Structures are given as C-alpha cells and as structure tokens.
Amino acid sequence: MNSVYLDNAATTPMLPEVVSVMQESMLANFGNPSSTHQYGRKAKAAVETARKNIAKHFNVSASEIIFTAGGTEADNLILQNAVMHLGVKRIITSKLEHHAVLNTVQFLEKKHKIIVDYVRVNENGAVVLDSLGEALKKSNEKTLVSLMYVNNEIGNILPIEEVANMCKEHHAYFHSDTVQAIGHYPTDLQKTPVDFIAASAHKFHGPKGVGFAYVKKGIAIQPMFFGGEQEKGARSSTENVHAIIGMDKALQIAFENLLVDETHIKELKNYFVKKVKELVPNAEINGEPADETSYTIVNVRFPVQDKMLLFNLDLSGVAVSGGSACQSGSNKGSHVLSAFLNVEEVQKASVRFSFSKLNTITEIDYVLNQLKKTLKL
Incomplete structure (x- = not known):
C-alpha cells in the first residue's frame, strides 16, 4: 500500500454512481435552464427535480432550497442578507467557526457597524450554552446566532435543537453552518427550528463547486450579485445543472446508507483512537472526548513540536x-485550537484524521505504522 486518504473533512472522493449521473447529464442536459425552448425546459426540470429530492431529506419545501457554489457562498448569502436586508444589528457567534462565517462577520462588523458577541467555549472547545443565554438576554437589538453544527477541525457537535429553541425563545434568527453534518446526520428542519443552514456537496461524496442554502419560508433573500433572476431571484448565475444532479445523487446515497455507513466509520475511528493511545500514551484528543464528537473526525495532539x-x-x-484545508497554506496555525488551548499546547503537533465509508481497517493499520515510523517510536 502506497497511499491512504484520511482527509475526508477537507473533501471526499466522488462516488462512481455520482460521476455516472453527471456524465449522463452532461450529454443530455446541455440546455440553459433559463431558456424557454425544449432543451432549456429539460435542464430546468432536472434542476427542479433535484431541488425537490433534496428538500425531502430535510422535511422542507423545495422553495426553501437555494443552490449555491458551495458552503462558503451559502454562509455569505445568509449572513450578508441578515444584516443588509433583514435588519439584523447584532451577531452572536464563536471563535471556532469556519472562516466562511468568521471573516464574513468581521466584514459586516467593519462595514455595517453591527455588534458582534462571541460566546465562551470550555476547555474542550465546546460552546458554553449559559454564555449563549447570557448573550441573547444582553440586548434587544435584532439578532442572528451563527454556530456550526459539527466543527470542521475537532468534530465537536453542537446541541443544535437546544440552541435553536433558545434562539426561538429570544426571537433571534439562527444560522448553522452544517457543512460537516449534512450527509452524516439526519436533520429534520421541522423539528429543529433553524432559520438558515449551509451545505456543500463535496463533503458527502458529491462534486465540488456546488452546495445549497436552506432559508426558512417567509424570510426574503436578496442576491449578493446581480445579472439574472435565477434561483427565484435569490442567486444570480446560470445553475450548475450537472453538479446539482450529482449532489442530489450523492445525498440520496448518503441517506439510504446512513446507519450502515455510520456503523462502519465509527468502527474505524474507535479502532484508530484505541491504537493511537496504545502507540502514544500521552497523546491527547483535541475537543470533546472522541466518543462524543463526530464519527468522521478525530483531532490528535501529539507530545512533540514537529512542524514536518x-x-x-x-x-x-x-x-x-x-x-x-481552507487554511492549510497559512502560517497562523489553527484558530480553532488557539481558542481553547494554551500557547504551549498549541505549539504541539496536532493532526486531524477524518474518515469516510471508503476507508478500511487495513488502511488504518498502514497509517498507524507510518505514524510510528514518522514519530520515531
């Protein structure tokens, strides 16, 4: 064995079934969905069928799904609309959010003079709900809460229903970046009163460059850029027909196999964590205990300062x-780890291992063996 891919939180390999439906679409659906002739209508029908299929997975209506170029655009569309068109004057978030949220919030703070409150996190990087409650009570300004469902670096899981109900009680909008959760956890948006979510297809074995925003019915969204009336006027640009169809297929496969895949990936993660602790007894897990975090992610802090x-x-x-992966070229280190670890611990070598249903125990053994050699144990 020469290579093993354990960076599935960055992106996942596309499934052959997804590639196949996209290839078929490239040949059959070349029309522009905005065109009124038969080729355009055929492409439009394919997009709307995909929209309906995706909406069903979350128990929402098709009109609440807006196709985007990915999670980052979806987050931007939601956050910028909240401030520019929905009257939001204050955003409550955490310092552990993805930069698609953090950088956008900082831009809005500077450009539109909104108030930004950061909730406290505990020693494991989990959001302190009492801190959220305090922040919600602090002001009567129109507020949006933005907290991610599954942290992309350490896998911490937000108690999303509890947070949603807190927001509802205080009449605050609730946005959650669910990029690391969609395709891995069932999400019924009728039971969980979230106002906005963001998703990205390439995190659940779909194509890159496509995702969606969920916007609860009754909330009006304006486009961030102009040039057309696509996506019911919420997002200008010709729809990425083939990628949308690929996303639909990937999500269908994910939900059809949810329990089987979860069981398999959990076995891989549990085996890996057990063996790492045997191999490096003083290694630490960043974040909440490994059995309480996302079954796809574990972030291990090794007792060495090894930049190589x-x-x-x-x-x-x-x-x-x-x-x-978005910050892999940065020399600043992890903003997530820096938010709850001291300087000495941040300097140690932390590695995120993220698993998918395509990984095997044999691959895990190979990785463990390479770790042993690399760490010179």
Missing part, C-alpha cells in the same frame, strides 16, 4: 490535515 509531521506523513503516503 504532516509533510513526512504525506511522503509516506498518508493524506491528513493540521486543520481546515
């Missing part, structure tokens, strides 16, 4: 990450 660890693992054929 990721590079050397890559040389041995092991693909992993030190944080979110």
